[in-house]
Amino acid sequence: MADDTVWNYVNDFLAGEITRNIFWELAKFKYPTHQISFHTLKGLDCLKFERSEIINE
Template sequence: MENITNNTLTIYHGGDEFITNPEIRIGKYTKDFYWGFYFTILPEQAERLALRNIRKSVVSVYNCTISAQLNVKQFEKMSDEWLDFIVMCRNGGSHGYDLVEGPMADDTIYNYVQDFVEGKISRNAFWELARFRYPTHQISFHTARALACLTYERSYNLR
């Protein structure tokens, strides 16, 4: 994975509404990389996420040039460091990054993460199960400074 700082990326957000001005919302549950606003560079992944919504399925598209002034954490692939970071975040631990990028613990992977946290499977068993999953990607924005790097382009309906 190349360094994302100062590169312009097209990123996608799948959901149930048009979002022209993303904001960080504190929800009931923390996510992979803690509370933030999540995107992907994979349009098909954003579409899969959007289609999980019953009411409406929308993909919003943005351009993003990530400033070198931001505190960025990148995970090139699933690793022990990535797993430990997700476990920490999912358990309510915070971090000081403006932006975090790396693989996504989708529903199946997250079930493996939860089994690992609860001691139902070992770290080695987690990696055996996780290595067969398709590639995923997420980039999460955790501060207003990070969100300022975004330029809304368009949104489209899937249904």
């Protein structure tokens, strides 16, 4: 799931709290997410690790 907002829309729809039409209006992407989903090991094999960074909290 892309983010909790979309998941909440799904739950609201399944619980009957919003209609299908309202769900689709809310679920439309208003901004690009730039997310990629890999579904096979062959797809993952196309990736090459370049670097990592340590982020201090």
